[in-house]
Amino acid sequence: MIATLDSKPTRATPVETPADDQVLVRRAQRGDSAAFDTLVRRYQERIYSTIYHMTSNHEDANDLAQEAFIKAHQALKSFKGDSSFFTWLYRIAVNKTINFLKQRKNRTHMSLDDLDFNAEHDPDLVSLISERTPRREVNLAELQERLNAAMQKLSEDHRLVVTLHDVQGLPHDEISRIMDCNVGTVRSRLFYARQQLQAYLSDYLK
Amino acid sequence: MSPAPDNFDALRRLLAWKRHEQPPPGYFLDFADRVRARIEATEAEEAGPWWQRFFAGLDLKPVLAGAFGLAVMGMYFFGLSLAHSGGEPLARAEVPPAVPLYLATQASMGPLGAERPYPSLAYGAMPIAASSVHPVLQVGPPPGLFRPGSGLHSGALQRAGFDLDNN
Numbered sequence: 001m002i003a004t005l006d007s008k009p010t011r012a013t014p015v016e017t018p019a020d021d022q023v024l025v026r027r028a029q030r031g032d033s034a035a036f037d038t039l040v041r042r043y044q045e046r047i048y049s050t051i052y053h054m055t056s057n058h059e060d061a062n063d064l065a066q067e068a069f070i071k072a073h074q075a076l077k078s079f080k081g082d083s084s085f086f087t088w089l090y091r092i093a094v095n096k097t098i099n100f101l102k103q104r105k106n107r108t109h110m111s112l113d114d115l116d117f118n119a120e121h122d123p124d125l126v127s128l129i130s131e132r133t134p135r136r137e138v139n140l141a142e143l144q145e146r147l148n149a150a151m152q153k154l155s156e157d158h159r160l161v162v163t164l165h166d167v168q169g170l171p172h173d174e175i176s177r178i179m180d181c182n183v184g185t186v187r188s189r190l191f192y193a194r195q196q197l198q199a200y201l202s203d204y205l206k
Numbered sequence: 207m208s209p210a211p212d213n214f215d216a217l218r219r220l221l222a223w224k225r226h227e228q229p230p231p232g233y234f235l236d237f238a239d240r241v242r243a244r245i246e247a248t249e250a251e252e253a254g255p256w257w258q259r260f261f262a263g264l265d266l267k268p269v270l271a272g273a274f275g276l277a278v279m280g281m282y283f284f285g286l287s288l289a290h291s292g293g294e295p296l297a298r299a300e301v302p303p304a305v306p307l308y309l310a311t312q313a314s315m316g317p318l319g320a321e322r323p324y325p326s327l328a329y330g331a332m333p334i335a336a337s338s339v340h341p342v343l344q345v346g347p348p349p350g351l352f353r354p355g356s357g358l359h360s361g362a363l364q365r366a367g368f369d370l371d372n373n
Contacts, residue, residue, distance in 0.1 A: 166221040
């Protein structure tokens with residue numbers, strides 16, 4: 001779906017009731033593999049997307065997303081339910097991704113996913129380009145590349161905040177739980193990251 | 207420092223557009239199955255014998271593989287140096303001489319089937335000391351083709367040639 005200009009995030013907040021997850025987790029902890037598979041299907045897109053927007057590389061995102069679920073399966077017995085399964089799973093995925101990014105530092109290779117059919121007809125984007133961009137005939141693929149390149153210039157922590165909030169649509173408090181920091185830190189990181197991105201993408205945002 | 211009120215609307219719209227980036231069609235259809243397959247492979251690996259886990263560990267940890275290679279090479283050179291320094295006397299002094307199987311069986315059974323520590327020698331042959339160059343005890347010519355009354359000397363032999371003039 002298309003993002004609105006509301007300050008509230010519109011997407012990717014956990015839609016399933018916590019009880020559903022708790023039941024599935026308990027069954028999975030007792031060795032029910034079907035229950036764990038249901039949890040994988042429930043969160044696979046969000047986990048993959050978060051990792052993809054952090055790495056800008058489909059193959060890396062594929063590997064890391066699978067590894068995150070495998071790690072979650074291995075650690076499931078130690079999950080006590082202090083946080084929601086969603087937050088716990090995100091933490092695993094985010095930690096794995098940040099470790100990976102630190103190891104591959106300065107070896108960024110983008111392998112971008114295709115844009116879906118709606119991208120070209122996104123009314124927000126069309127209006128943005130026609131109103132603000134001096135280059136009327138903007139090439140969408142080029143814009144995608146510039147956007148991802150700009151994201152890769154941010155530090156891992158700043159990129160993560162932008163990904164979780166502005167791309168994934170998670171609220172600040174959920175992000176603070178995932179990143180294990182306070183909400184103020186999330187807000188200030190978000191502000192700084194947006195400033196950086198605005199400078200990198202000034203051609204498209206005049 | 208508290209962040210100032212933002213004017214990032216255009217940027218946020220641009221970032222939200224990233225949601226249109228999607229993996230190849232059908233990518234998520236079998237994602238859970240791929241995860242399940244990898245979980246089962248990992249569990250099977252962990253349940254395998256110790257040497258399988260050891261070599262799997264070498265695959266994942268190149269440093270460990272290098273250390274293992276060095277250890278193997280070290281053992282090889284240690285063995286080589288041992289062989290050069292004291293290997294031959296060991297072979298001569300401690301290894302009992304090998305004998306052909308039929309001699310060993312005959313000798314060890316004895317007249318009453320009692321076992322003896324070393325076989326007696328048949329046909330009056332003198333043994334040649336066994337060593338790494340002569341690993342098998344030699345006891346003279348084996349009975350067979352060229353002994354009188356057997357094989358080629360048995361009298362049943364016919365000449366291979368024939369006389370052309372008689373035909």
